[in-house]
Amino acid sequence: MGDTIVAIATAQAPAAIGVVRLSGKEALAIALSFWQGAKPHPRTATLGMLLDGQTPLDQALITYFPAPHSYTGEDVVEISCHGSPYILRRVVEICLERGARLARPGEFSLRAYLHRKLSLDQAEAIADLIQARSAAAHRLALSQFRGAYYQKVRALREKLIEFLALMELEMDFSEEDVELASRSQLLLLLEALDGEVTALLKAYRIGQAVREGVPVAIVGRPNAGKSTLLNALLAEERAIVSDTPGTTRDTLEERLYLGGYELRLIDTAGLRENPADAIEAEGIRRARQKLAQAFLILYVFDVSEETPTQAQQHAPLLLGTDFTASILWIANKIDKLSTPIPSTDGVIFISAAQGTGMDALEKAIVESLAQQGASSDILLSHARHYESFIKAQTAVKGALQLLREGGGSELIVEELRAAQRAIGEITGEITPDEILGHIFSKFCIGK
């Protein structure tokens, strides 16, 4: 913590601008040691020349952010030079020669956390923010970064700590049998906490899907037009399409951005009861595997072969039971129908080959995700948070049961302590060092 760290903060390819960032006590001294130009005033972009020994290296802008009003809370200097990989590398090398140390991944954010500029979940949100590829993933990361995320939980945790203090006090006076903490109020608090935590845990799967791409499986009988649908959604010829049933054997996965979401569209082998050979059987096995991972299933059937009702009746047999995803029913090949059939509730009629009905299908996909909570700003999306909330939930439920059964104060206190510790881990109020190391190592360098 005492030393000064340096890293390239921008992506590393030739570009107009590249930024090197220094943080620590020596940040300004190191930057000025190879600077020809005016000494920068705080927060003022100052033009000058960087020197490599006696020779000029680049014309650059230096901005100095004195502690504590900087990203890390330490003295920070940002050197904005031409975005040449050679220049950026040399700037870092010179800083290292002058006593800086190369920052580890996430070390700037770690320092911001350690100087209380960011809570731990906010620091994690920055890593997410940088990686976000869709509007929904970005919204999730930003709301977490802005701290809205855990404000409720945090408030509940503070009350928990109050109760805990009172109950610990009680125990000091245990011989006198006073009750400082109202058991009925504690019950209410724990029930509220249980409700919050359970809701967040429930939203974990969708949160994770929004962050990493929502898995959407395209399934159905052989030759129902699944690959044609994939191509139509992607608006390109990704999958090989032929009239031969069973053309798709491998599962194909493609990313599609739709309504602000990132979808991982998975094309699968056609499902049927009696596969022709071992290769087809293997394809079907893999398709069912993908089903289990999917968040949404696009069940495609050939409406010139099966009515929607027949398709829905046969589907369970084909799909098996090993999945929890919602299903969108897609009646494909309406172009093959000689007479139009009446619309059926909850079924989307399309011709993937001709592109008919695709707008309605896309709308239905987005609506289905929103219905499942994907449009919420507050979704649990980190495995680490999930684990902590599971711990918190177990403790809260334990405390609730003890309370209801009239259990001893000492046992209740034990559970309350576990619950507040678990919640505290998320925001970083209580976090062992090895967890910190693990969290920040996933950052990119320079952040």
Add this chain to the structure above:
Amino acid sequence: MGDTIVAIATAQAPAAIGVVRLSGKEALAIALSFWQGAKPHPRTATLGMLLDGQTPLDQALITYFPAPHSYTGEDVVEISCHGSPYILRRVVEICLERGARLARPGEFSLRAYLHRKLSLDQAEAIADLIQARSAAAHRLALSQFRGAYYQKVRALREKLIEFLALMELEMDFSEEDVELASRSQLLLLLEALDGEVTALLKAYRIGQAVREGVPVAIVGRPNAGKSTLLNALLAEERAIVSDTPGTTRDTLEERLYLGGYELRLIDTAGLRENPADAIEAEGIRRARQKLAQAFLILYVFDVSEETPTQAQQHAPLLLGTDFTASILWIANKIDKLSTPIPSTDGVIFISAAQGTGMDALEKAIVESLAQQGASSDILLSHARHYESFIKAQTAVKGALQLLREGGGSELIVEELRAAQRAIGEITGEITPDEILGHIFSKFCIGK
């Protein structure tokens, strides 16, 4: 020129920081139209929140550089946000919605040139600076950017213009037969100019090589150890090496950074008088082709088979005559010698297989490049400049001849005009629009 342009100025991959740059009259108004935070003072990095409609998009720093003290000479705003491709794209999209136009490649630098913040050769140097991969290429670009490059030529051009004015004046008084411009001084000036231009033209090939990577061909008889040498220089197993003569058929090219230079090392098929088959003959044809393009030739021979003197005697037959590169003589396989042979001037003794003598070889390569002028800061490296200087040289030589032969003033004036125009094209003092368009289209967007 009247509109406001916008572009992402940093490389586009997830990173800690990304910068969007606006330039033009509306730059500040557009930036503030989706900004929640204090209005930035000139050149002061100001923290606030970018808005996407009503919802927050990202926490960012805005720096405002009012005209004329900015990169382009116009009002410039730099928005420094989290380096998320999603955020950067949205920031640009919002700027476009608010009236900005997407910048064309190099348009920021074009505006800087049009507002006389940069000369044309300086603007070109920025594109080189960004792309520079080696210390030598970087040094070349920076010296051009700093304007040191053409200062001499420019001074000579100004004197040329003075003479031109005097001679044009003379022509107005032609009946009176006055000589305002001293012919002997003009002769001295033109000779000095001829010397400068000729020197610059001579250095064009090495300048280009330094900028784009110096082509170095590794040639020699089959099984002399050329591929082993390539691998040894690269310190990796790039080329397939075997005891079978003629293993290398294609020419392999690899980049190597040595002594601040970028080398394009070219491994070639072994050369011999009587190729075994058509494939080998084709390999030899290609090797000779590469020779013609090379700047430096590493001629490798097996010193356990040929003495250095024999190798140097046979080489012309193998190499042909279609090249101008210097040759480094490399006696390979010294590990196979039972008795050491006396060192020979100008021959480097190595064992590529064992890594012996590689330091001396690397030193010799770097020294050879320096001897050929590669270490100079002022090297012509652009085809455009080369063409202009060729035009200038032709005109200067024409004027010199006329002067010496007592040619008429009108003809001399014509040549002087052509010369000053040609030199003026380089710095952009005289440049047709289509040349401008061509130059700046090679820039990256955002610069």
